[in-house]
Amino acid sequence: MHPVDFFMGLMSTDIGIDLGTANTLVCLPGRGVVLSEPTVVAVRPGTNKVLLGGKAVGNTAKAMLEKAPDTISVIRPLKHGVIADFDITEALLKYFIQKVHKRKWGLRPRLIIAIPSGITAVERRAVVNSSERAGAREVYLVSEPKAAAIGIGLPISEPVAHMIVDIGGGTTEVAVLSLGDIFTHVSLRVAGDEMDESIVHYVRNNYNMDIGYRTAENIKLEIGSAYPMEEEVTMDIKGRDTISGLPRATVMSSEEVREALRGPVDHIANAVKTVLERTVPELASDLLEYGMVMVGGGSLLRGLDKFLAEETGMAVRIAEDPLTAVARGTGILLENLDIYKDVLQNEEVEV
Ligand SMILES: Nc1ncnc2c1ncn2[C@@H]1O[C@H](COP(=O)(O)OP(=O)(O)OP(=O)(O)O)[C@@H](O)[C@H]1O
Numbered sequence: 584m585h586p587v588d589f590f591m592g593l594m595s596t597d598i599g600i601d602l603g604t605a606n607t608l609v610c611l612p613g614r615g616v617v618l619s620e621p622t623v624v625a626v627r628p629g630t631n632k633v634l635l636g637g638k639a640v641g642n643t644a645k646a647m648l649e650k651a652p653d654t655i656s657v658i659r660p661l662k663h664g665v666i667a668d669f670d671i672t673e674a675l676l677k678y679f680i681q682k683v684h685k686r687k688w689g690l691r692p693r694l695i696i697a698i699p700s701g702i703t704a705v706e707r708r709a710v711v712n713s714s715e716r717a718g719a720r721e722v723y724l725v726s727e728p729k730a731a732a733i734g735i736g737l738p739i740s741e742p743v744a745h746m747i748v749d750i751g752g753g754t755t756e757v758a759v760l761s762l763g764d765i766f767t768h769v770s771l772r773v774a775g776d777e778m779d780e781s782i783v784h785y786v787r788n789n790y791n792m793d794i795g796y797r798t799a800e801n802i803k804l805e806i807g808s809a810y811p812m813e814e815e816v817t818m819d820i821k822g823r824d825t826i827s828g829l830p831r832a833t834v835m836s837s838e839e840v841r842e843a844l845r846g847p848v849d850h851i852a853n854a855v856k857t858v859l860e861r862t863v864p865e866l867a868s869d870l871l872e873y874g875m876v877m878v879g880g881g882s883l884l885r886g887l888d889k890f891l892a893e894e895t896g897m898a899v900r901i902a903e904d905p906l907t908a909v910a911r912g913t914g915i916l917l918e919n920l921d922i923y924k925d926v927l928q929n930e931e932v933e934v
């Protein structure tokens with residue numbers, strides 16, 4: 584990087600944010616992703632007062648999830664990629680922006696925020712309002728698949744079709760991009776959270792045992808898969824017997840977890856097929872040539888790439904560092920606002 588660019592990067596107050604259902608990432612132009620923390624806030628129940636003097640946000644708050652006494656309420660302010668709790672989202676944005684900007688805060692930054700492509704005008708407005716109240720001078724919105732495509736370096740402005748499959752915590756977005764814009768897309772409210780929920784249900788129905796969502800997520804991360812594994816494995820799990828109410832342990836196999844994940848995984852595969860069906864033949868032939876790229880945490884589910892390849896007959900690749908693709912895209916947009924103005928234009932909302 585040229586030293587002047589580096590200096591500009593340090594001076595700049597611009598901030599790119601991937602406000603995700605599960606994780607929020609902050610990217611600074613010239614510096615890359617500087618923060619990645621869970622989208623979780625702990626407050627005093629019935630108030631918007633963030634605990635620990637405003638610091639119970641992100642990692643600190645996630646550690647409290649499902650373990651908090653009645654005097655603490657731990658909130659995930661986004662549901663399926665959209666803001667469900669405005670005040671809490673604002674507190675979260677404010678905290679993260681201050682954390683990365685420290686003393687420069689007085690300068691009021693320009694923000695680029697990545698949002699799901701399927702959200703309504705009212706929901707977009709909500710994101711802008713929260714950012715504005717969190718101190719932003721100007722807010723630009725960019726759809727997540729577009730930011731992801733830019734983040735992983737796809738030449739989206741060319742007349743060639745590319746397909747992005749972003750599987751996050753609350754939403755799966757499947758989009759075909761060409762000439763800088765989204766050609767077809769499907770947003771699905773089925774992603775990582777739904778997988779965790781399916782595991783909770785499976786364990787309840789098959790083992791008469793209640794487990795928490797964090798345990799379910801750990802099971803998914805440790806032994807979850809979408810395609811038969813070379814070596815199937817087992818895991819000890821702990822929960823509470825639904826009949827006796829007492830703590831109990833059992834062993835779960837990776838085959839069982841795969842069966843539990845069948846529903847959400849099929850949903851995702853169907854969304855990809857729907858988008859392919861809606862894509863005009865000229866673009867479809869590009870897709871056949873270049874395949875699809877997966878981003879988001881859910882893309883890391885073992886064998887999901889293989890499963891989707893088999894279901895669609897297309898090549899599937901997982902982006903490098905899939906969890907940061909969207910955030911990196913917002914950083915690249917900020918670094919090249921003049922070039923990408925067109926890409927942003929129809930998404931721009933100034934406040
Ligand atoms: N190795 C893995 N295998 C399976 N799932 C994973 C893995 N790593 C992370 N995940 C899941 O990815 C999800 C989080 O992904 P990501 O951070 O991309 O979501 P998000 O951007 O916050 O959500 P959204 O885009 O839906 O608003 C969580 O459900 C998490 O459990």
Ligand SMILES: [Mg+2]
Nearest residue numbers: 603751879909
């Ligand atoms: Mg996301």
